Amino acid sequence: MPSEANNNHRQKLVDNLFDTQATYWRDTYRERDIQGIIYQRRQSVALRYIDELSLSKKSRVLEIGCGAGYMTVALAKRGFTVEAIDHSQAMVDLTTELARKTGTENLIKVFKADTHELSRKGKSFDLLVALGVIPWLHDQEKALSEMARILAPNGFAILTMDNALRATILLDPKTFPAVSQFHRLIKDKLEKANVLTSYNPWKNAPPYRQNTPKQFRSSLNKSGFMILKSDSVGFGPFTFFGHRLFSESLGIKIQERLQEYSFRGLPILRSAGSQYIILATKRLKNKALA
DSSP states (O other), X not given: OOHHHHHHHHHHHHHHHHHHTXXXXXXXXXXXXXXXXXXXXXXXXXXHHHHHHTOOTTOEEEEESOTTSHHHHHHHHTTOEEEEEESOHHHHHHHHHHHHHTTOGGGEEEEEOOTTSOOOTTOOEEEEEESSOGGGOSOHHHHHHHXXXXXXXXXXXXXXEEBTTOHHHHTSXXXXXXXXXXXXXXXXXXXXXXXXXXXXXXXXXXXXOOBOHHHHHHHHHHTTEEEEEEEEEOOOOXXXXXXXXXOHHHHHHHHHHHHHHHHTTOTTGGGOSSEEEEEEEEOOTTSOOO
């Protein structure tokens, strides 16, 4: 399959996932389970970064992957005029609806657009926010280069990636990288030899990418970003061979305690959350890599 056709196919799978699961993303930011708390914490850290920047209300703001619109509205409530884009029409509709319900529609413009081809010719942004976008890109390097291209020289970007070295992966024997890689290798060989036939419900699922913090920082540097600060959020739910170890209430207490240690900069934990958040700016040509 040609590369362009393959990318189009992968994008359709991503669009279908988010179009059909749009209400999940609308609802999860209201939930008080571990998953909801992690996404809410990710947003609160991003907003803290933004508040610390003390940007002018005239700053040009672009949110990529606006989803259900919670971040978009939070930015508008801070007085910014926000351009918000998503490749899923259902997500565009949810953001538009939330803007109307919260009375912020005059500060928000929502478009359906492709992160890989940001058609903002002659226009740059002082702030770019992309939460939860990186894992679903079919060409990460191209998309990051596009983000750097439209960012003003003194502008800022807040980006997140799904951490391939999160604590929940490393502490479960089933998902520990070396073990899971060996398991996949054996399984693939048995299936090719017609010795094993298994049902794979994710066969037609969209591609999903995880990066290590080191990989992500390297990709950002290559794309023209200079990293200013970073955090990681999300410690749970913990599992053993895929089975949850703790009740929801105890799991939340563990998540909150580990999150506190992570914010304090405790070695290992500071970069072992499920979500890795980076504040960056456009790197000037004479600046060294971060």
